[in-house]
Amino acid sequence: MPHLHIEKFNKLELPYEKNGVSFNFFAQNTKHDDEMLISTTVEDEDFFLLLKDDENKTLLKTDKLTRPASTQKVHNALLTYAKEANLKVISSNVHTSAKNIHLEKITALKKIEYFADKFPDAKNVAIEVGFGSGRHLLHQAKNNPNTLYIGIEIHRPSIEQVLKQINIQELDNLLVLDYDARLFMELIPSNRVGQIFVHFPVPWDKKPHRRVISTSFIEEARRVLKVGGTLELRTDSENYYAYSYETFINFPKIELNIRKNSDIEVSSKYEDRWKRMEKNIYDVTMLNDLESEQFCIDGDFKFSEYNNANNKKLLDLGGVTKRFEGGFIHFERTYILEKGIMLRVSMGSYDRPEHLYILISANEINYYPSMPLKSRSNIRAHKILNEVLNG
Numbered sequence: 001m002p003h004l005h006i007e008k009f010n011k012l013e014l015p016y017e018k019n020g021v022s023f024n025f026f027a028q029n030t031k032h033d034d035e036m037l038i039s040t041t042v043e044d045e046d047f048f049l050l051l052k053d054d055e056n057k058t059l060l061k062t063d064k065l066t067r068p069a070s071t072q073k074v075h076n077a078l079l080t081y082a083k084e085a086n087l088k089v090i091s092s093n094v095h096t097s098a099k100n101i102h103l104e105k106i107t108a109l110k111k112i113e114y115f116a117d118k119f120p121d122a123k124n125v126a127i128e129v130g131f132g133s134g135r136h137l138l139h140q141a142k143n144n145p146n147t148l149y150i151g152i153e154i155h156r157p158s159i160e161q162v163l164k165q166i167n168i169q170e171l172d173n174l175l176v177l178d179y180d181a182r183l184f185m186e187l188i189p190s191n192r193v194g195q196i197f198v199h200f201p202v203p204w205d206k207k208p209h210r211r212v213i214s215t216s217f218i219e220e221a222r223r224v225l226k227v228g229g230t231l232e233l234r235t236d237s238e239n240y241y242a243y244s245y246e247t248f249i250n251f252p253k254i255e256l257n258i259r260k261n262s263d264i265e266v267s268s269k270y271e272d273r274w275k276r277m278e279k280n281i282y283d284v285t286m287l288n289d290l291e292s293e294q295f296c297i298d299g300d301f302k303f304s305e306y307n308n309a310n311n312k313k314l315l316d317l318g319g320v321t322k323r324f325e326g327g328f329i330h331f332e333r334t335y336i337l338e339k340g341i342m343l344r345v346s347m348g349s350y351d352r353p354e355h356l357y358i359l360i361s362a363n364e365i366n367y368y369p370s371m372p373l374k375s376r377s378n379i380r381a382h383k384i385l386n387e388v389l390n391g
């Protein structure tokens, strides 16, 4: 992750704007004096830079939760802050090198709002979850020009690598999304997708709640797949295979096809490695035979009339969790701003929570940098949040 180790931090007078980078406000962690966030905007994208003490040095990097997909924006923000605030940089992995021309004219990288506003109306849609090096995804897109591929990944270097290839290979039927695929599923209209690929997902043997395959993922897959559409899991992990098989077979009615050590058209980097190690490879393909109802999630993320008299009291929320059936809202951290406070929360369902900030000023409350995804559990968590803020 891009970062600068600096000798001593200097505060700029905010707001401050230079070279298309705006620094808007500071947010000081109330529990940890050594942690501060700097709200930053680059080309309409809002995110935080994070300032933190690190073994006698000070570290300036991006906040994991809000960092933008483009590392170029992060580099620009870090270098601009360092220069404008006269920071003495001890060490850095941020390069001032020439821009990567392949990443300059990116149109394939979409934000979650792009899909939330209006899901693409292409006739054939296929999705790959966790495409990694992208070999399979790029191969599919190149060989099926009439299908729109949506690749979802959370690992930035993989995303940049694939964006570069999309540009080089001039593919116009491949979109990339930097997001948790488990949350993305709820945005897809019913009966729209022909194929969902989950190839070599991280097994998460010690943290099974982080696995992509789960009962709710399969439920959503069945809803979004067309009749005849498939969800294809390919894994080298016997544990993951056994766990997934059990999860699939627990459905009262399901059609599965199971194969062992069968080759597919293109072998991914992971697959090559496992094959060299002579590991077995398992495929579980679920064929969807259900026509699902269109679904509509009622509710919104409006905040009710807010009485700021309780403002400071909200700082006591740090560490508090409110639960409801199927979900929760947890107040992770609290911050003091010059004009208000900020809360960092995780909310939604247990197996795919969303992490967000909430800015609370004298008479306004907003999610930052963007709204939660419109899922049932997020709507319910938001209701509880409203009650807590006004309680």
Ligand SMILES: C[S@@+](CC[C@H](N)C(=O)[O-])C[C@H]1O[C@@H](n2cnc3c(N)ncnc32)[C@H](O)[C@@H]1O
Pocket (backbone or CB within 6 Å): 129, 130, 131, 132, 133, 134, 152, 153, 154, 155, 158, 179, 180, 181, 182, 198, 199, 200, 201, 202, 212, 268, 269, 270, 271
């Ligand atoms: C073991 S790699 C496999 C990559 C690729 N499919 C292959 O076969 O080479 C798993 C990938 O899934 C991504 N990933 C894990 N959880 C994810 C999630 N919830 N949403 C999207 N991508 C995810 C990881 O970042 C990683 O790149």
